[in-house]
Amino acid sequence: MTPLFSLQNAPKRSVEDQKVAATAQQRVMTGYARRMEKMASDHGRRLEQLWEEAKAIQTELSKRREAGDLYRAAYDYAVDAGRRTVLTLDTLRERGNNDIAHEAAGMPPALIYDNEVVVDGRNLPRPVNYLLLRIIPPKGVESLNWKRPYLIIDPRAGHGAGIGGFKSDSQVGVALRDGHPVYFLVFRPHPEPNQTLADVMRAEAAFVSEIRRRHPEAPKPIIVGNCQGGWATMILAAANPDIIGPLVINGAPLAFWSGRIGENPMRYLGGLFGGTLPTLVLADLGYGEFDGAHLVTNFEMLNPGRNYFSKYYDLFANIDRDRATFLEFERWWGGLHFMNEPEIRWIVEQLFIGNRLSRGEARIERGRQLDIKAIRSPIIVFTSRGDNITPPQQALNWIVDTYADEHEIKIRGQRIIYMVHETTGHLGIFVSSTIAKKEHSEVASTMKTIEALSPGLYEMKIDEQIGEGLDAHFLVSFEERTISDVLAFDDEDRSEEIGFAAVARLSELSVELYDLFLRPFVQTMVTPFTAKMIKSTHPARAQRLIFTDQNPLMQPVCEIAARISKNREPLDPSHPFLALERWWASSVLQTIDVMRDFRDAAYEAIFLSTYGSPLMTWIGAPHAFERTRKDPKDLRWLPEVQAILVGIDRGGFEEAVIRMLILLAEARGSVRRDRLQRSAHVLTNDEPFASLGTERRAALIREQSIIAEFEPDRAIETLPDLIPERRRQEAIDVVEYIAGSVDDMEPYTVRTLQRFRAALGLPRIALSVATRDPLIASITTPAS
Template structure:
């Protein structure tokens, strides 16, 4: 064996470094080409639109030149001045709302009446989290026996309530369907010494309280939005026996993931110093990290919208936009805080360390979190239009957690994901249109998802029937492989090795800071200094500048009153209004040009620094993946072998479930109407209704493993599970769930025929899909 210091070894290392350098140059070139291509495409198109709009505007002014253009200019000037006064008045009102909201303790922005179910301050380990029971509005009835919802809002700088600050929202969808709804909120400041382990335990207490209040209902559905999504996964991984299905909306879990030429936010850790800024800001904040820093990062992702666009929209029509602007800004400006321990865990374990996705996160000393431990079905909602949580960050944890899709099935897990094409990050849990369609369909899916065979699925909304409130959709679940998720990321995650180098140096930087500068920073930071720093943050200053105690804005109310009294809007065809819109489009594009150039520089700098041979060597200790079992070895797991030994044992329940799983595998997709029929049979009809949820789930897992590893024997041994007099009834149940034969795929018909042959039944005939044979059996017994 050659010595690590021998010339041969040195030569190998030199070749390896040269290969890394070559890969780095190729990656930088590819990144640059992506940015240039997108820049040219997007801004070229927008520049052409500006030129066309400018030409149209020139023609409009030419036409108006001889038709009273001076009067139109005067009309526009009056209108513009009045709109400016009204806009300033709305900003003044926003500042007063902020002050009132903060004085009231920054309560959640929920529009629904609610009552406190559990106050986290009263728990053995106090936290600033509170469980609210949402009170159904007039005309809406909820039922205690229906599965409750618990919605966890993101704690990412803002306050709580964004998941329910509109009628058409996650809360509204669940209430209208009759479900009791609970909402997890948090106060602005954490309790002293509060940790995220304490928060997780508090959320587990919340789930236990919901179970106590609804003893006849199934385990609650847990909905996690954004940062609340990973909190939901942590809760379920640490307490796998207490939760029902999980809905994870726009939640970043695989933080290193993304696509070259996109997703610049993931580079912040490598360019801004890893965890060090969070520790320093926490110390300068008197032990608390100010959420305003996170909000500012979000705003910088789209400066054209956040620093100009939303204000221009308000200015364009202040009367119409006032209410919605103030409603949203009440939440956007409700800055909240975290303890140093909390933000440190988030940055070390998630933002920079990416440990939860890789199975290395520890919620507290000695307690490791493994997402494989989760037994509840999981629905993941992501969007290609989300620049905060791109689909790769929302989905790649699945690839990192499981060996392949076969392991998901073997473990009895159901993971369903849905990728929207356009909606932005906040739109995932704020948009009314998303609530009416995607969230409504997810809510409907929750009733049936536990009847789905274990596996990985993509949920698609294929067709719409009807319009408006009467709209209905055809939803399908398509079996997917882990390679389908990787394809969203172009199948290449090699640049993630650079993030491992960042994680290692971030840990070293934190250690050096802890041992050297930290005691001095903490010693010189008095409470007055921390308060002054908070007040001086630009995000707070630009809002507070319009407060009533500013002498420059004391006349804003009077000016707005005069504008309202004398309001004379300009005519819609006034060419100066078109000039105003053209100017706004050009300003927005200027912001976007700057943003795109900045993002290009961000990515190029990161790849240049952290893709180098030196950084690659630094990454060695942290660029690991969790141990992956070879899929072929899964067959030899002890519980799998035990299940396969029982392939010939069972009864009516095992036979029907096995046949349904065989059908699902033959199709490769399941329509929700079939899933609904399956759920009805497996939960309401005897003998399945008496099984109970846990035994039913165990049977589905066992039969899934049998079909996975022994599909031929699974068919051949069906007759051994069913006495001859029960075979026809079992087949009728399967036919009822399968639906009309004219809607079946050829493979489905072939599988039905093979099962009939195995049971010694006549060839397949057109089934009567309108009758449930088990229900008819129960009715006949009742008559007798």
């Protein structure tokens, strides 16, 4: 073998290195151009708005001066601002006191619903700090034991649990209103000694088994995973595919290197700040526990203007209205939790830095590899273009990394449905009332029909709203998608991800060196006392504790605030000095946002130029692999596919109807919800389908999907072999009933139905088709 850096290779390497360096420079320039264009658009618009507001304020102040009322207006504003300042300080005082009381109570979850403990993870063979709660339905709401239960897994990413159920319009509220039993997975602030993520996964599996034991007549539970709880849900399902029902994954990163150049700055932080090493150092300084306050600080620094200025200004400006809402959310945001060092190390090494889950390389423990392909339950992914923590690329590119193409998804019998919101932020995906009323409501109600979809990749579209408020419902459709559609969210290629491979390799090296040479000294210097001091002085806690009653300077605030509240008369919102105040706040926020945008641009430029260099490309090459995947051309020759195709002419009434429905769906390329509902009703309630059971029905749908995929013409030609002549009319009636009115059909759908009829020796399709379920009618009038 010729050495890599031999003299013979030198000219060739030089040319290749020049190409790599040029590509890196091009990426930097692309990112810079995109960011500058966005900054010019956003900040230019905001500056114009500030200018218009400034002119209006100047005009109003001039009028007040001419009327001789300017000094009185200034005095009234100063008094009002002083009072609002005291009330704001009192709110911050109450927030800090709430934090102290919340921590003393063990940091219970931020749920607004009554609940009971079903399983305490401390009592399991491998103790963990997780608990399974059953949500007690509020008065007037009934949960039905035969309905599919929900299990909601909240993120353990620095904060406590409960954010998925701290409003009535929430994931919990949506499921309860639909009559489903709801369970919630929560966790205590501190992990159990020696707890690992493998122990957590086993505990979650035990929780699911307990839910199934409590609801033996119900289908397998729906698992809802929020953010970190999303990838935890995928790990649970990959390791235990037989016990899991449909998965709803909200704002969860699964392809951790992905993103779009010019956007998504958070993905660069690992490479810029040392990979896994800082995490281990912080865990050692915490005496074996990693403080979630570090994660919360990372989130806050993504948008410092919002988290360190406008959040507090909004409270100050609307103190009479927003106090309760502010305290409610801050109770959850300030509930800072901990992880064991093995837990956070696994997360950072396997996921954030190593990106091993979507590439099929993650191991939950020694010898136990996790493969997303093992999941057979439908997966519904919800993401948003407005999410700067988990952008669509990170939420969806695992599909690209896992499957050869959309045909393999079908062959594996998988149903993957994704929805992309245009604007909502990360927390809004599972906190916003608007989202709960619309997207989550539709997922909940449509879940009954999703399992009737043939395997494949779909985008769920909410097309139309009917009704208002709690009575509103939406028309949805499922558009078939390809891997190319998922890749369209990204740049033209993902070649910049090789830089993250270099980060992963250097991270492994630095961790090994730290383990061998420095870690013993660091650990010997840390005591429980020093760990407690580091924890209590963390800025995320100190900024709250400084306003509590423990601070003597805050003692008079409560009394003064009480007197102000009794005689509070807010200024008119149109007051000119209030307008000036809002203008000042907007200008400060924009200044901070400009600094943030330049910071993010610098982060990206440094990362791309450093880790896109020829040296880093060479370093990252061994880690820049893709999982071994079948060539799409070879999928037909998989043994399981061949075994199914051999039996293309064998089956009965059930196989024939399911086959025709799948061929019709292929013809349309999309499935409207009304058609899917009719299909789901027939396949789950009418005989002979009702007797099949969920597992056998899913197997038939998969088998017929493969036949329709690889042999569509023979699938139609062999229909007469499946159905006796006396039942052919009944079979086509069922299919046409589900398809709906001929007037609503696409021409290709009508032609496909005509082909079915011709193959079965039946007359051509009539102008109208059955409007009643033929199988219900056949109960009283059996086919002869």
